Amino acid sequence: MKTSTSSQTNSVSKLYCSIFGHQYDVTKLVTKHVKEYTCKCCKKQLTTNSNGNLTELTPTFQEINSILEYIHSKRMSRLKQKMYTTTAA
Incomplete structure (x- = not known):
């Protein structure tokens, strides 16, 4: 019954x-x-692609986004650490 609802x-x-x-x-x-x-109503998921357009969030795009997020966070932490080192010297 829950499935029909x-x-x-x-x-x-x-x-x-x-x-x-x-x-x-x-x-x-x-x-x-x-x-x-994510759409509030139907829960459809989208992401931006390399051209800046919205595309459906497939498992491939999820993997790409997770790797991109990892690389971006590492880069930002390295830049932040470099700024603190340069300011302290």
Whole structure:
């Protein structure tokens, strides 16, 4: 019984989004330019691609975003450490 209720809710959400459009919220900041979005109603997930356009968040894009986030965080911590070292000297 729960599956029919959740399926009805999901179809109503999809219908709402098809009529009024998606309402995306930023769910994850990968870098300054790359973000992950989720629709409030139908829970559709998108991300920005290399051209800056929104594309569906597939497992491949999830892996790319996690690696990109790791590289970005390492770079930012290294730059922050370099700034503190330069300021202290």
